Each structure stands twice: as C-alpha cells, then as structure tokens.
Amino acid sequence: MSKIKDSKLAPQGKLKIEWAEQNMPVLMQIRKRFAKEKPLGNLKIGCCLHNTKETAVLVKTLKAGGAKVALCGSNPLSTQDEVVASLVKEGISVFAWRGLSNKEYYWCLDKVLDTRPQITMDDGGDLVNIIHLKRKELIKNIIAGTEETTTGVIRFRAMEKDKVLEYPIIAVNDAYSKYLFDNQYGTGQSTIDGILRATSALLAGKNFVVGGYGYCGRGIASRAKGMGANVIVTETNPLRALEATMDGFFVMSMNRAAKIGDIFVTATGDKDIIRKKHFLAMKSGAILANSGHFNVEINIPDLEKLSKTKRKIRENVEEYQLKNGKKIYLLAQGRLVNLAAAEGHPSEVMDMSFSIQALTLEWLKKRKKCLEPRVYEVPEEIDKKVAALKLKAIGVKIDKLTKEQKKYLESWEEGT
Numbered sequence: 125m126s127k128i129k130d131s132k133l134a135p136q137g138k139l140k141i142e143w144a145e146q147n148m149p150v151l152m153q154i155r156k157r158f159a160k161e162k163p164l165g166n167l168k169i170g171c172c173l174h175n176t177k178e179t180a181v182l183v184k185t186l187k188a189g190g191a192k193v194a195l196c197g198s199n200p201l202s203t204q205d206e207v208v209a210s211l212v213k214e215g216i217s218v219f220a221w222r223g224l225s226n227k228e229y230y231w232c233l234d235k236v237l238d239t240r241p242q243i244t245m246d247d248g249g250d251l252v253n254i255i256h257l258k259r260k261e262l263i264k265n266i267i268a269g270t271e272e273t274t275t276g277v278i279r280f281r282a283m284e285k286d287k288v289l290e291y292p293i294i295a296v297n298d299a300y301s302k303y304l305f306d307n308q309y310g311t312g313q314s315t316i317d318g319i320l321r322a323t324s325a326l327l328a329g330k331n332f333v334v335g336g337y338g339y340c341g342r343g344i345a346s347r348a349k350g351m352g353a354n355v356i357v358t359e360t361n362p363l364r365a366l367e368a369t370m371d372g373f374f375v376m377s378m379n380r381a382a383k384i385g386d387i388f389v390t391a392t393g394d395k396d397i398i399r400k401k402h403f404l405a406m407k408s409g410a411i412l413a414n415s416g417h418f419n420v421e422i423n424i425p426d427l428e429k430l431s432k433t434k435r436k437i438r439e440n441v442e443e444y445q446l447k448n449g450k451k452i453y454l455l456a457q458g459r460l461v462n463l464a465a466a467e468g469h470p471s472e473v474m475d476m477s478f479s480i481q482a483l484t485l486e487w488l489k490k491r492k493k494c495l496e497p498r499v500y501e502v503p504e505e506i507d508k509k510v511a512a513l514k515l516k517a518i519g520v521k522i523d524k525l526t527k528e529q530k531k532y533l534e535s536w537e538e539g540t
C-alpha cells in the first residue's frame with residue numbers, strides 16, 4: 125500500500141534515479157553485492173528521509189539486499205513526487221508527497237510505523253520520537269535505529285541523557301565520511317543552488333550572512349565566498365567564531381549583521397536565530413533562507429506578526445510587506461532551502477552518506493538485539509571502508525604506511 129501524488133510521474137522519476145545511480149558508484153557496488161548475498165534478508169525497515177533521487181538509490185539497494193522498506197518524508201517540502209512514483213512502481217511502500225500539511229505529515233509517519241519496522245531510519249528523529257511518545261508497543265520488535273542528521277543526533281543524545289531512549293541508535297551523521305562531506309560540501313553547494321534557483325540573485329558583492337559556523341555553515345560560507353559575496357558569520361561558540369575569523373570571514377552579532385545583510389542563511393540546528401528585532405533592523409529587500417533541519421531557525425510567527433501582507437511572488441519565494449514599509453523575502457517557507465528549492469545534496473556526496481547507512485544496516489542485522497539503548501558511533505571500519513571505496517571509485521590512490529612508519533607511529537622512544 126502507498127499514498128503519493130501521481131503515479132503517472134514514474135517514468136520521469138526513473139530517469140532521475142538513473143542519473144543519480146551513475147554518480148553513486150560506492151552504493152551501486154554495495155547494491156551489487158547485496159543482490160547476491162541478501163544480507164538484509166526480510167528485515168523490515170521504516171525510513172523517514174528526504175525523498176530525493178539519491179534516497180531512491182538507497183531504498184533500491186536495501187530492497188536488493190532483501191529488506192522490506194516503507195518510506196515517508198522527513199520534511200513536508202522535500203519529496204520529489206516523480207521519484208516516489210517510480211519507487212512505488214518498483215514495489216516500495218511510500219507515503220509521501222510534496223506540500224504535506226502538518227497533519228498529513230504525521231499521518232504518513234504513522235503509516236510507515238504501521239508496518240512494524242525492525243529498524244527505523246530517521247533524518248531528524250521524528251520516527252523515534254513518535255515511537256517513544258505514542259507507539260511504545262512497537263519497541264519490542266525494534267533492533268535499532270539509524271540517524272542521518274545533526275539535529276536528530278542532538279535529540280537522541282538528549283533522550284539518552286534523560287534516560288528515556290528505549291532502543292539503540294547509530295549516529296550515521298557523526299561518521300567522518302558523512303558529516304565532513306555531506307554537511308559541508310553537500311549543504312554548501314545545494315544551499316547556494318536552492319537560493320539561486322528560487323531568486324536568480326547575483327551573489328557577487330552582496331553581504332551574505334551565515335548563521336552558524338558548523339559543518340553546514342562553513343560549507344555555505346565558503347561557497348558564497350567563492351561566488352564573490354562578502355560573507356558574514358554569526359556564532360555563539362567562541363571556538364567556531366574564531367575559526368570563521370581565521371578562515372577570513374567577518375564575524376559579528378546577528379544584531380549588527382541584520383542591518384547590513386542582503387541574504388541571510390541559517391544552519392545552526394537551533395531556534396530563533398533571526399527574530400523580531402532582526403527583521404525590524406533589516407534593509408528592505410533582504411532575502412532569508414534556512415538550511416538547518418527544522419523551520420524554527422527563522423522565527424516565522426514573528427515575521428507574520430510584523431507584516432501587513434504576504435504574497436507568493438515566485439516559486440519558493442514569499443514577499444512579506446512589513447508594517448514599517450520594508451519588504452522581506454522568505455524562501456521555501458523557512459524550510460530546508462536546498463531540498464525545497466533545489467534537489468538536495470549532489471549524488472556524489474550522498475553516495476558516501478547512504479553507503480554508510482547500507483553497511484550499518486548490514487552490521488546491525490548481524491548483531492540483532494545485542495546493543496544497549498544508547499547512541500552509538502558508526503563502527504570505524506565502516507567509515508574507513510566507505511572512504512576507501514570512494515577514493516577507488518574516483519581513481520585516487522594514496523600511500524600505505526611502511527612497516528617502519530607504522531612502528532614509529534605506535535612508539536614513543538624515538539625522537540630527534
């Protein structure tokens with residue numbers, strides 16, 4: 125059973141998925157092995173992910189490995205309707221379409237949970253959250269969960285600290301071959317892509333404010349700088365602020381940045397980064413976007429209250445006419461601009477993130493129920509394996525430690 129927007133879009137989706145497959149050599153190699161060995165034999169997986177062409181490549185890989193997958197979206201605006209249509213045609217259960225209401229969003233998650241998954245695969249933690257708050261009866265069937273993004277991992281670490289987490293979670297986000305590339309280069313490029321597709325604005329010479337200098341923030345800042353923008357960073361962590369300063373960015377408070385910024389992007393995983401006092405200080409014409417997981421980084425209720433009128437002026441662009449006469453432009457309703465206004469991360473990057481997911485699932489299947497209910501790192505051997513496979517796929521050879529070097533690095537006696 126499935127519920128999607130339009131099954132007639134399947135041929136278009138199939139072409140999109142094929143395009144992604146060409147650029148995901150590591151995951152395709154894993155798929156080939158999975159198809160032979162069926163390591164996930166009959167494992168029921170409930171996925172709550174951004175339904176992009178790359179997610180489709182992952183889901184097809186899990187299916188090839190023998191898993192039974194049910195899929196919903198992890199954001200109301202990130203589902204690519206043609207992609208899910210193609211997945212349904214291939215026999216995957218999907219409950220997702222672009223433009224879900226809040227109620228529909230949670231209905232879709234419940235449908236996936238009705239399949240009684242043994243593994244939950246989250247991007248932002250919503251499946252785990254619902255299971256713990258409303259559907260505890262499912263926990264006895266669950267082996268573990270995996271989490272794709274920083275915000276989800278933060279939520280699960282908070283649950284672990286409060287001793288309420290009832291099954292193990294593998295923090296896929298925290299694997300090096302995930303966040304160093306996906307969060308940084310993936311979010312960096314695709315956020316700029318989303319802003320450009322929505323606005324067609326020139327970045328050169330603009331004051332481009334980035335809220336948060338984490339892995340996503342630094343990716344966005346460096347890409348905007350590369351396009352000729354004057355990049356300003358806001359931070360709350362002194363170390364990250366210092367890094368941004370030494371990387372050559374202007375660092376200041378949002379109070380100051382609000383007065384001079386032309387384009388603002390938040391990527392903090394926090395809330396209210398841009399709020400009432402900042403909207404009031406902004407120049408007329410300021411463009412606002414968010415690339416953090418939830419739509420709380422830009423305080424939209426504040427913006428609504430300050431506004432006289434609001435109208436959709438282009439796809440993914442809403443113009444707010446403030447009572448003080450200024451105009452502010454909000455992209456993609458303050459939701460992940462790279463997924464809502466563009467296509468999310470490039471396939472080359474998701475190749476690594478989703479290979480980690482696939483190999484972690486295989487690892488979990490072997491362990492069955494022997495893990496504690498806490499947040500685990502991805503095993504180092506999986507992380508290194510994915511990096512090594514990626515290097516091989518792109519034709520990069522690296523050196524091997526000699527016996528003497530290995531010994532030297534493990535010893536302490538030898539000095540100058």
Ligand SMILES: NC(=O)c1ccc[n+]([C@@H]2O[C@H](COP(=O)([O-])OP(=O)(O)OC[C@H]3O[C@@H](n4cnc5c(N)ncnc54)[C@H](O)[C@@H]3O)[C@@H](O)[C@H]2O)c1
Pocket residue numbers: 273274275276303306307311335336337338339340341358359360361364391392393394397415416417418460461462463469
């Ligand atoms: N758009 C995407 O496709 C995508 C991809 C990966 C992650 N994410 C999401 O992006 C967000 C950031 O992820 P990350 O991996 O960069 O996290 P991170 O923890 O590496 O960085 C977040 C940074 O924001 C800073 N911060 C927190 N509150 C702040 C505030 N009030 N003002 C200024 N800075 C503040 C923190 O100090 C930190 O340096 C998360 O919500 C994550 O889930 C989105």
